[in-house]
Amino acid sequence: MKQRKQIKRRDVLQAGFLGGLGLSLPGFLKLSAAQSEAPVRKKSSADAVLFLNLAGGVSHLDTLDMKPEAPVETQGEFKSIQTCMPGHQVCEYLPKYAKVADQFTLLRGISHSAGAHPQGQSWISTGNRPVPALIYPSLGSVITKEIPSRPDLPGYVAIPKTEWNAGYMGDAFAPFKTNTVPQPGKPFQVRGISLPEGLTLEKVNQRQQLLNKLDRRFKGEQTESQLLDALDQFGSQAYHMITSKxxxxxxxxxxxxxxxxxxxxxxxxxxxxxxxxxxxxxxxPFVTVTYQGWDTHTENFAGHRRLIPPLDSGMTAGLEMLKQKGLWERTLVVIMGEFGRTPKINENAGRDHYPRVNWCLMTGGGVQPGQMIGGTTKAGDAPDDQTEITPDDIAATIYHALGIDPLKEYYTNTGRPTMLVPHGRIMHELFA
Structure with a gap:
């Protein structure tokens, strides 16, 4: 799909006069999109993002923001261990991370006000506080538009699935979901990539020729439908993916x-x-991995004993793979969930939702490793007196690393202008 340029407000005003000639504002925007060229990116420190989403809300106090001096009723059951970074203690179930902590940068004291999972996920995935009137596009959808990938590969892949969506951009920019993950020793097949049994490339080409004829037949029909645009995009992408070695x-x-x-x-x-x-x-250019299960209202410590070791192993192995492949310096890795969990342990030995405090790990993509930015109080119940970090800041910083202006104006399908992340602060200290 051709890319839509950033249209100036003057052009939008001109579109008001075009309405009298039978061309609506959505039609004007669509016409402008068809005539535009690929977006121009600023200087970037990253070409791709790997976002590891700890869905459900990981407990900050039981992982990377341990508080050995906190009140007994909030400390929990886990012991802390010293990492290779002075002053940085983590959970005893993170020994692999502890050895390479200086290759990451830890952001602490991330805070927002969305205490429910859908709203929290929406905020970290878009960098915008959720509002009823507008569904913002997730990071991957914007990056797909701004950094076009090869036609035979999706620009935005979710492993195995995600609730993140394209918002007002439409389903043409939605993620490609694998719906499955590899298993060691077993062939890995993803629907939409592998040819079903009995279907040959010759048959696929024949079907594509028929679709092309239908496209030409109905090309003259006018439509504003984002759904039809998405179907056209998905059909073209599916053909290129299936036929691409x-x-x-x-x-x-x-x-x-x-x-x-x-x-x-x-x-x-x-x-x-x-x-x-x-x-x-x-x-x-954008891959998200969703790691479910962190919503530990009951048996928080049993749940985290099960969940933390794979996190420890997976994120450190991913770091090593990216380094061995020569991809680490240009791949921004982001690890976080939608919020932290309460310092107070409830009557079910669990911790509840706590959007007031959260953490985020970053590495690669130009990030200066070995830093700890932001902090929390001794009880772990609030950001400390340093500058508070919001999900808006995280999103703005991700866009900045990729050379995308977080204040860039987009237009909804009704012609409403909206900035990508109007309230986000680019965290330049990450790249110092």
């Missing part, structure tokens, strides 16, 4: 060297990170 190779994890594959555990999260790194190597 490169696309099939990108998802064929068995082609990877056994030595490298053995770095990753057999659990779903580690295997998902492995696939995500491989897709980035093949040119996919």
């Amino acid at each position: 490169r696309a099939r190779a990108a998802f064929d994890v068995e082609q990877e060297s056994p030595r490298l594959r053995q770095m990753f555990g057999a659990d779903e999260f580690s295997q998902s990170v492995f696939l995500g790194c491989r897709l980035i190597e093949y040119g996919v």
Whole structure:
């Protein structure tokens, strides 16, 4: 799909006069999109993003923001261990991370006001506080538009799935969901990449020729439908993916060297990170891995004992794979969930939603490693007296790393102008 340029307000005013000639504002915007060229990016420190989404809300106090001196009723059951970074203690179940902590940068004291999962996920995925009147596009959708990928590979892949969406941009910019993850020792197939049994490339080409004839037949019909645009986009992409050796190779994890594959555990999260790194190597600019299960209202410590070791293994193996492939310096890795969890342990030995405090790990993509930015109080119940960090700031910084202006104006399908992240602060200290 051709890219839509940033239209000036003067052009929008002109469109008001065009209405009298039978051309609506949406039609004007669509016409402008058809005539535009690919977006011009500013200087960037990254070409791709790997976002590891800890869905459900990981407990900050039981992972990377341990408080050994906090009141007994908030400390929890886990012991802390010292990392290779002075002053940085983490959970005892993160020994691999502890050895390489100086290759990451930790942001603490991230805070917002959305205490429910859908709203929290929406905020971290878009960099905008959720509002009823407008559904903002997620990071991957914007990056797909701003950094066009090869026609035979999606620009935005979700492993195995995600609730993040394209918002007002329309489903043409929605993520491609694998709906499955690799399993060691077993062939890995993703629907939409592999040819179903009995279907040959010759038959696929015949069907595509028929679709092309239908497209020409109805090309003169006028439509403003984002759904039809999406169907056209998906149909074209599906054809290129199925007929592309490169696309099939990108998802064929068995082609990877056994030595490298053995770095990753057999659990779903580690295997998902492995696939995500491989897709980035093949040119996919945005990959998100969703790691579910962190919503530990009951049995918080039993749940985190199960969840933390795969996180420890998967994120450190992913770092090593990106380094060995020569991709780390240009791949921004972001690790976080939608919020933290309450310092107070409830009667069910669990911790509840706590958007007041959260953490985020970053590495690669021009980020200066070995930093700890922001902080929390001794009780871990609020950001400290340093500058508070918001999800808006995280999103603005991600866009900045990719050379995308976070204040760039987009237009909804009704012609409403809106900035990507109007309230975000680019965290230049990350790249110092």
